[in-house]
Ligand SMILES: Nc1ncnc2c1ncn2[C@@H]1O[C@H](COP(=O)(O)OP(=O)(O)OP(=O)(O)O)[C@@H](O)[C@H]1O
């Protein structure tokens with residue numbers, strides 16, 4: 342065990358600090374296990390000098406060496422008391438990103454944990470929406486109305502526009518395909534059946550998840566970050582009852598209405614093309630469309646929308662409540678909510694398609 | 703070098719139509735701890751934002767090292783702001799970075815610090831505020847007081863000659879608040895930094911302040927040393943520093 346003694350300069354600044362570091366390097370290359378720094382000459386020290394001092398101590402300890410100092414003057418006593426913990430401590434390494442195997446097990450554990458949380462939220466929401474109001478435990482009707490206005494009335498324009506344009510596009514596309522067979526009148530059937538069964542529901546749900554799902558996640562995440570959620574808890578108010586229930590209930594009521602409007606606008610979009618470009622008389626197109634409108638198709642399309650509504654609202658709330666960190670977390674969770682929303686919409690749709698097209702045929 | 707670092711003359715400031723500061727004038731001497739006090743909502747934070755060029759005054763002069771902050775263009779302003787440190791009322795740490803990265807940010811962005819030294823300089827600054835062990839934590843994992851100190855560490859990252867600090871001790875326990883005052887005094891001595899501090903704490907004024915500015919309804923009520931407050935001829939100043947409540951509150955006719 343060899344100990345090397347270094348003498349600190351009179352002024353510890355960037356230049357002299359770098360020099361001292363070189364000396365220290367030479368010392369540990371020569372195999373010194375302990376550095377002893379004599380601080381007696383030092384009268385003055387600036388930030389960069391202090392940084393070099395920490396660098397020497399840190400590098401020494403990273404090599405499992407020892408760093409000691411002695412005899413500092415009164416003038417730098419304040420510095421030395423404040424630096425002492427950092428000089429005594431081996432510099433911490435920044436936490437490593439997890440390895441492949443770790444990350445697999447972590448993902449699994451996280452997924453199971455998150456799934457559990459989500460199920461908990463579902464059960465709570467079910468209770469507070471469907472049971473508690475009838476036990477006289479209250480339902481925030483005003484909040485419900487506000488949410489319904491925000492999610493429903495204010496989304497009417499964009500939902501109608503998107504469905505209208507989609508109807509127009511599908512009419513263009515399919516009319517061009519069947520033109521050779523002279524079957525263009527059946528485009529009216531196609532549009533009616535397509536929108537009733539699938540398109541109105543999916544298109545509207547996608548628009549709503551981008552609009553409302555993202556808004557729910559961002560709002561709740563921000564509330565969580567700014568400790569508003571904790572404030573609610575602290576007042577003894579149930580977060581699910583206060584925040585989640587009005588949103589879920591509002592979306593369950595509002596989404597089917599929006600889908601109905603979407604259905605009408607989609608069919609109108611198709612009709613516009615049929616009448617103006619394909620040249621059918623309005624009455625003919627109208628009759629053809631009515632002939633293809635089966636209540637069973639419409640009901641099947643509508644049934645899905647309740648599940649869509651529950652999925653969008655709950656996924657938004659779930660992601661909002663899971664936020665970690667600050668502003669960045671809010672952004673991440675909002676994105677995640679929309680991605681999960683759209684994924685869930687497709688999953689629900691597949692289940693419904695399987696049930697209605699195969700099992701019930 | 704000039705003895706006076708900031709000289710404000712007849713500063714008037716508005717939020718829209720609403721007048722917040724009405725003819726404020728004062729001077730800050732180089733190397734002192736200058737505290738701004740006053741009731742809640744009287745415009746202290748607004749004054750600070752004007753001093754560091756985040757807001758433009760309606761009229762008046764703000765001389766910083768003899769150049770007027772109020773008429774600087776964007777480049778000059780940025781230049782000036784690189785030379786000062788600001789710690790905000792709600793810390794203003796970047797949530798997506800660790801504490802260490804927060805402190806390293808100004809060094810990397812415009813600090814001219816040797817790359818090999820950044821990490822050690824960060825540890826140096828963090829030790830000055832007693833957070834050496836918190837380098838790799840995220841701001842969300844800190845307590846309120848630790849966040850204030852981390853904000854201060856970022857403000858002093860580049861050894862500015864002037865540090866603005868909005869309410870350092872709001873929300874801290876008395877021990878921690880006293881520790882922070884002590885730390886500011888040490889920093890002033892070690893780095894010979896000028897501090898302009900907004901505060902509500904009488905204790906920290908008595909302990910650390912060289913001079914005090916008292917604002918009331920957007921006007922300067924008092925400007926001088928702590929001793930002078932005791933003999934001030936203005937009733938409201940003595941009331942504030944002796945911590946007496948307003949008359950109508952003692953009479954209990956709040957309703
Ligand atoms: N962005 C803003 N827009 C409009 N008015 C504002 C704005 N920020 C502050 N004000 C008003 O300006 C006045 C002064 O605000 P300021 O934040 O400067 O107060 P303060 O002295 O820092 O108070 P506190 O001690 O509570 O922090 C207040 O009356 C406030 O209502």
Ligand SMILES: [Mg+2]
Nearest residue numbers: 746747791868
């Ligand atoms: Mg303020």
